[in-house]
Amino acid sequence: MQKTISPIDGSIYVELELDTPAIIDEALDAARAAQRAWRDTPVEDRAAILSRFCDLFEAQRDEIATELTWQMGRPIRYTPSEVNGTLERARHMIAIAPQALADIDAGPKENFTRFVRREPLGVVLTIAAWNYPYLIAVNSVVPALMAGNAVILKHSAQTPLCAERFASCLTKAGLPAGVFQVLHLTHADTEKIVRDRRIDFVAFTGSVAGGHTVQRAASERFIGVGLELGGCDPVYVRHDADLAHAIENIVDGAYFNSGQSCCGLQRIYVHERVYDDFVAGFIDLTRKYVLGNPLDPNTTLGPVIRTSAADTIRQQIEASIRAGASPAIDAAAFPVSKPGTPYLAPQLLLGVDHSMTVMREEIFGPVAGLMKVSSDQQAVELMNDTVFGLTAAIWTRDQEAALAIGDRIDTGTWFMNRCDYLDPALAWVGVKDSGRGCTLSVVGYEHLTRPKSFHLRTRT
Template identity: 70%
Template structure:
């Protein structure tokens, strides 16, 4: 009998789902089916691929009411917030479908007498998507839909925390009548995932997860010249300038910090505020934070759910405690949140001031509902502090001066630079990271470049 994976719900610590891991024979069968299906799928016209993917998207959106409680039970996000993930899924899927004809079109060169020359974007083959639990549908759709639109076959290995999300993908592609083998789901343990990556029938790996996980993926792929896309961690900063719309900045940085209980690669985890608006910003930020309701995520009034597991909450608690011991001040009284209980995944939000970069909470990814706020005296100081990180996924600036935002953005080492917003992916823009936040790209027309390979056609037509 094969081993099984168990999904422990953070809602009540019960076993919500249990699935057997795929056997070696099942993995080999899936790889063979994917490779065979892809040889036919690559010849399907893009317009026809779009019809399949559109039907898939329609089927998924129609299941919003079923998906919401199912997702909440798996990873703890408040059920009231799940429809937002479905909307984001739909936005990304439809955008990548719509731009595919242009993004995948032949690249024409300048005319040359006696020659026809162009570059064709060819599919890679079989793409293995290894998706994370924190935004299980948004993360997976970033690579799954464009990979299929580009003529690849896809095998999805979802997190053991959210296995039903992978199965929802399979269900919706089946309802869309996608040819068998073009999309498959496998439940894999770490060892089987590593062996699958090493299989010569895998042509690309799209991974989202921790920095350590990214290194493991890269090691597994290192024996072959196979591409990897790695979206890893973040310690994303915000800079609040003195010309800021203060109410707007407070509302949106609080949301960017605490949405999904801070379990977002692009959550705002550290904030630098100009001294001229520091006191007012901190006061407003704390007041709004106190309005959150921590509790059972299945209750509609809850807007702050548990972390994914108790160990994650313990990690954040330890970061905060270490910072306070080193001189930081905690501005949120956890007794305001009765559901906050040590030894459980339920953790009150926390705002820390008098922090510095000697504290882990300002340098190490927290992935939870805590933020440190520092006072700065100039743009340069803010830039230096934002860049003082091993991560570089997103960063934001809060100002009314667009040119200043552009000028400062040019000096910040990050994949995405926001002005007056944060924690949002626009599918028309490339989603990338620098430093330990990873490499590669998803979304936008640039994302298609990573799911295809260029093939040059150099034809002498006059002899």
């Protein structure tokens, strides 16, 4: 039995039976069989079904939002935005599919017809995390289906109803049986499925340790593995930044979703000319957050996912303080924040350096470290001093400087004057320990298809 404990009050919100080996085997066989017919379905017909899926999903916005808040604790004032983001990504990937999947003409050659066709891989296994459960899953589910693959979704035990919502809407939209299925699995059974020869690609989002596990499980087979892993993302506030805008964006980027985002901001570098004003503004805005029950529409900061996670975050903060960091936020100003609960006050650590936990590890909570820098060069060196590389950002009025600095940063996405956002028209990709592979954009389709060359001699 799989139990989902709500971080709101510690109650059991969902209980589901784990799938047996017989059910798993049947699902894999059904996916293989269904994919053979689905791959021959015209792209425009696939698009019609998935567009109906979007409409059905949108019609359930309120129920999905409440359900999501109960499962993972994000404030109810924000959970509807995940429905909006899911639809934005899904509809974009549907719209660009004809272009992305079109044959590639190799050009004229007398007596020959030559082109490259993008074929579906077969069966895609999506393993999705709980922190943005719909946004993470949609990145691979919709484009994989649009490309002609069958999909099996294994969602986090914390957010299993998100997988069920996908399945229900896709079925009602008219997707043929077997093309999309949900399995509720143990970690051991998930590893077995990764090794199974009926799986042709694995899209995993989760921790670095989880990524290593998936990669090891797939290592004896020549299949693709997409890994979207952790982050300890840096931002640089340049001397010419619009300071009010930078403060508003960066505080939100550090604390939204209680800091539980792989691309959330954790390392903040501020030019010495604006350092004092930035710190004062950051602290002032942080004090305005309301930590509490996420079902209350006035709450702006909910609990982290579980008490054990909160305890780990508290330990990481204390480790940095013991090493010399100074806490800028008085946790007593957030009375709901108490040891032994998943309710955790936001924190900003000053006087930090790169020997400290906050600047080296992914904390996955409402915590950031802030350092003063004296130049662009120092900011670049510090931003690159990490094993991670998912996103990085700069606040400046100088676009040329932003481009020049961005070219020197080891990251998958470089932002100017914004952060913590996925544009579905752009490739979502990490470097170093933040993973490999790509989702979204036309480029994302390349990872869910294989090229097949056609070399046809028309005259002999």
